[in-house]
Amino acid sequence: MAPGIRVRLATPADAACIASIYNEGIDDRVATFETQHRTPEQVAAALIEKGDRFPTVVVERDRVIVAWAGAGAYRSRAAYAGIAEHSVYVARAARGAGLGRLALDALCREYAARGF
DSSP states (O other): OOTTEEEEEOOGGGHHHHHHHHHHHHHHTSSOOOOSOOOHHHHHHHHHHHTTTSOEEEEEETTEEEEEEEEEESOSSGGGTTOEEEEEEEOGGGTTSSHHHHHHHHHHHHHHHTTO
16 A cells, blocks of 8 residues: 555544545536535434444545545345445545545455455
8 A cells, every 4th residue: 555545444533524525426426316415414424323334434645534435235125134335435636546446445345344
C-alpha cells in the first residue's frame, strides 16, 4: 500500500465524510439513481443499524477519508442470509487512483471473515 494510505472499518464518527463522498456520487450521477442527499445523522444511523454483520470500510489518504465501500442485506429472505450487496464510492478529488479498488478488496476480506 502506498505511503499515507490506510484502510479500516468505518465507525459512526466517519459519517460526515462518508455522507460527503456519497453526496458527490449523487450529484455526479455516476454511481446511484438516488437524488436525495444523505445527512451525517442518516449515515451514522445506517452504520449502527448494520452493525458488525454488514461492514463498511473507509480508505484514508493522509488521514482524510477519500473512499468507502459498504455492505448491506441483499434480500431479507433466509435463503439470502449469506449474500450481501455493496457500494463503492470515491471522492471526486481521489478518483482514478485505485482507492475504490482498495476499498472493495478490503470489504471482500470483511465479507469472507463474516462467512459471506
